[in-house]
Every structure is written in C-alpha cells, then in structure tokens.
Amino acid sequence: MSIQPLLNYINKHITLTDKEAEILASKVTVRKYLKGQYVVQQGDVCKIECFVVKGCTKMFHVDEAGQEHVVMFSVEDWWTGDMGSFITQTPADFNVQCIENSELILFHHDTIEALYTEIPKLERFFRLIIERAFAASQKRIVRNFSLSAKDRYLYFKNQYPEIEQRIPQYMVASYLGITKEFLSKIKSEIALEA
Amino acid sequence: MSIQPLLNYINKHITLTDKEAEILASKVTVRKYLKGQYVVQQGDVCKIECFVVKGCTKMFHVDEAGQEHVVMFSVEDWWTGDMGSFITQTPADFNVQCIENSELILFHHDTIEALYTEIPKLERFFRLIIERAFAASQKRIVRNFSLSAKDRYLYFKNQYPEIEQRIPQYMVASYLGITKEFLSKIKSEIALEA
Numbered sequence: 001m002s003i004q005p006l007l008n009y010i011n012k013h014i015t016l017t018d019k020e021a022e023i024l025a026s027k028v029t030v031r032k033y034l035k036g037q038y039v040v041q042q043g044d045v046c047k048i049e050c051f052v053v054k055g056c057t058k059m060f061h062v063d064e065a066g067q068e069h070v071v072m073f074s075v076e077d078w079w080t081g082d083m084g085s086f087i088t089q090t091p092a093d094f095n096v097q098c099i100e101n102s103e104l105i106l107f108h109h110d111t112i113e114a115l116y117t118e119i120p121k122l123e124r125f126f127r128l129i130i131e132r133a134f135a136a137s138q139k140r141i142v143r144n145f146s147l148s149a150k151d152r153y154l155y156f157k158n159q160y161p162e163i164e165q166r167i168p169q170y171m172v173a174s175y176l177g178i179t180k181e182f183l184s185k186i187k188s189e190i191a192l193e194a
Numbered sequence: 195m196s197i198q199p200l201l202n203y204i205n206k207h208i209t210l211t212d213k214e215a216e217i218l219a220s221k222v223t224v225r226k227y228l229k230g231q232y233v234v235q236q237g238d239v240c241k242i243e244c245f246v247v248k249g250c251t252k253m254f255h256v257d258e259a260g261q262e263h264v265v266m267f268s269v270e271d272w273w274t275g276d277m278g279s280f281i282t283q284t285p286a287d288f289n290v291q292c293i294e295n296s297e298l299i300l301f302h303h304d305t306i307e308a309l310y311t312e313i314p315k316l317e318r319f320f321r322l323i324i325e326r327a328f329a330a331s332q333k334r335i336v337r338n339f340s341l342s343a344k345d346r347y348l349y350f351k352n353q354y355p356e357i358e359q360r361i362p363q364y365m366v367a368s369y370l371g372i373t374k375e376f377l378s379k380i381k382s383e384i385a386l387e388a
Contacts, residue, residue, distance in 0.1 A: 083329040084333060087325050087326065116318070131277055134277055134328040137328060142288075
C-alpha cells in the first residue's frame with residue numbers, strides 16, 4: 001500500500017521533494033481497518049493523527065449517561081484523531097471508529113517531531129489544514145446555537161451530500177444533536193414541502 | 195507601545211533571535227481600542243488576526259433574527275479574529291468587539307506571508323497554538339450537546355474564573371447558548387446548594 005493519496009493531498013498545499021516524500025513514507029503507517037473497528041478509544045492516550053485514504057470514520061464522545069455525541073465524520077482526504085489528546089498526551093475525550101471498511105495513514109506521536117525536524121515545511125502544511133479545521137469548528141458552534149434542527153440538517157445535507165448517503169441516520173441525528181425520531185420527522189416535513 | 199508581551203508569549207513555544215523579533219515588530223501593529231469598539235465586523239473581510247495584550251474581546255455572530263451568539267471571549271495572552279474569513283478572504287461570519295478598553299497586536303493578511311517567509315519558525319508557532327484552539331473548540335461542541343446548561347455554566351466558571359468576573363451576565367448566557375433569565379435561575383439554584 002502506498003502513501004500516494006497523502007502525497008497528492010499534501011502537494012496541493014506545499015511541494016515535497018522525492019527525498020522528503022521518502023522520509024515521510026518511512027515515518028507513517030498505512031493501515032486497514034474493518035467496519036466497526038476502533039482507531040482511537042476514549043480514555044486511552046491518542047498516539048496517532050490519521051489521514052483517510054478510503055472509507056469513513058466517526059469521532060464521538062460517550063457521556064456519563066452512556067449517550068453518544070458525534071463531533072465529526074471523516075471520509076477520503078479528510079483527517080481524524082483526538083487532537084487534544086494527541087498534543088497533550090492525556091486520555092482521549094473521543095472515540096474514532098470506522099463506519100465502513102477503511103484505509104488510513106497514521107502519523108505517530110513518537111515520530112512526528114522527527115518528521116517536523118527533517119521536513120520543516122510540514123509545519124506549514126499542518127498549520128494550513130488545522131486553520132481550516134478550526135474555522136469550520138467555530139462556524140459549527142454558532143450553527144448549533146443559531147439554526148433550528150431542520151436548518152442544521154439542510155446545511156449538513158447541502159454541504160456534505162455524499163457523506164449523508166454513507167452514514168446511518170441515527171449517526172446523522174447524533175451529529176446534529178437531535179434524536180433519530182426528530183430527524184425522521186424533519187425529513188418527512190422536507191419531503192412534504194418538495 | 196512595545197510588542198514585548200507578544201514576544202514573551204511566542205518565546206514559550208519557539209525561540210526568536212533579536213533580528214527575528216525586530217522583523218516581527220516591523221510587520222505587526224500595536225493598537226488601542228475603546229470599550230465597545232469593533233475590531234472585526236461581520237460581513238467585512240477580516241484582514242487581521244489579533245493577540246490580546248490587555249483588555250477583553252468577544253467574538254459573536256448575529257443571526258438573521260438579529261440575535262447575538264457569542265462564540266469566544268479573549269483576554270490577555272489569547273487570540274481573536276475571524277479565522278475562516280482571514281484565511282479565505284471572504285466576508286466574516288463574526289464580529290469581534292472590545293468589551294473593555296483593550297490593547298491588541300494585529301497580524302495583517304497582506305504581510306503575514308512575508309512574515310512566514312522571513313521567520314519560517316512562525317509556521318511552527320502558529321501550528322502549535324491553532325492545534326490547541328482546535329482541540330478546545332471540538333471539546334466545546336461536545337459539551338454543548340452532552341452537558342446541561344447548568345453543567346456548562348459550572349464548567350465555564352471553573353475553567354475561566356477570572357473571565358467570568360469581567361463579563362456581563364447576558365454575554366455569558368449567550369456564550370452558553372441560553373437566555374440571561376435562565377442563567378440567573380441557574381445561579382440562584384447554585385447559590386441555594388452552596
């Protein structure tokens with residue numbers, strides 16, 4: 001398995017030499033996961049940040065009452081991992097689970113500093129993609145406050161049409177912060193309006 | 195006005211030479227704002243990212259019904275600005291307003307690339323602080339779903355005790371996604387329990 005999809009993605013932001021691409025390949029791991037398999041488990045220290053080559057993952061928190069709260073889905077060319085746990089090496093607040101058979105490229109906590117030292121322009125690459133992720137996250141906080149559940153659903157559907165098709169409805173409901181019954185009601189309403 | 199508070203902050207993460215500190219000083223602006231003054235206005239393109247030397251700002255979105263939704267407060271040694279607008283140079287979704295007389299250090303969109311070129315280690319600096327901000331933002335999304343309003347308030351109060359003292363209650367309520375009447379009720383309940 002090659003890291004070519006990751007190189008293609010990185011080369012949209014910065015230009016790696018062949019030598020740098022080789023160094024990168026030597027320090028990351030390409031790994032397959034089955035549907036249902038956990039990549040990160042809440043309570044464990046998260047040792048990896050992951051690039052999704054193929055498949056789909058969900059990142060979610062289980063609260064004290066045992067309820068799941070989905071914070072993010074990741075498909076091809078997206079990233080996943082518990083960033084807070086990864087950077088502080090403290091127990092993860094989130095699980096990352098594959099909801100399809102998936103292929104991920106893993107960046108490891110114990111070699112990422114060596115990667116930054118050997119390929120300093122990766123600092124720029126990760127700065128650029130995390131800026132984008134942070135901006136998206138702030139907008140989501142506001143949508144959760146300011147939009148109705150129906151408008152949040154329509155936003156999700158319009159923004160990520162291909163993701164909605166791939167994900168069970170109860171997970172979409174969790175991502176939107178509503179019950180699956182309420183999502184079902186919203187979808188019926190929308191169908192009637194169409 | 196000097197950029198020393200910014201240099202002290204940066205030096206916790208990376209080490210700048212005197213020459214680099216001089217370059218930095220030549221490309222940022224130290225600016226005072228009065229309480230009430232806007233730093234960024236929703237709908238305008240955000241041209242700056244700001245380090246707070248002194249004072250307190252709120253970042254908020256005004257929805258179509260005219261309601262304010264506070265997404266972030268920033269005090270000394272924190273940052274503010276509409277990151278999404280700054281990186282894409284599209285109209286801002288957020289306002290940034292000073293809620294105290296404030297002193298900010300502004301990084302400008304039209305010189306930040308030159309800064310990264312002349313001081314490449316700033317890529318690392320900004321990567322590190324944005325990683326932290328992104329992780330905090332993801333945790334907040336989950337708290338907003340999984341915690342009751344009362345527990346969200348207690349978390350805010352414990353996490354940022356000095357900030358809560360400095361901010362009008364109706365803004366705290368907006369940050370928590372509740373009305374100020376409901377916050378007032380929560381605080382009475384907590385007082386009775388104490």
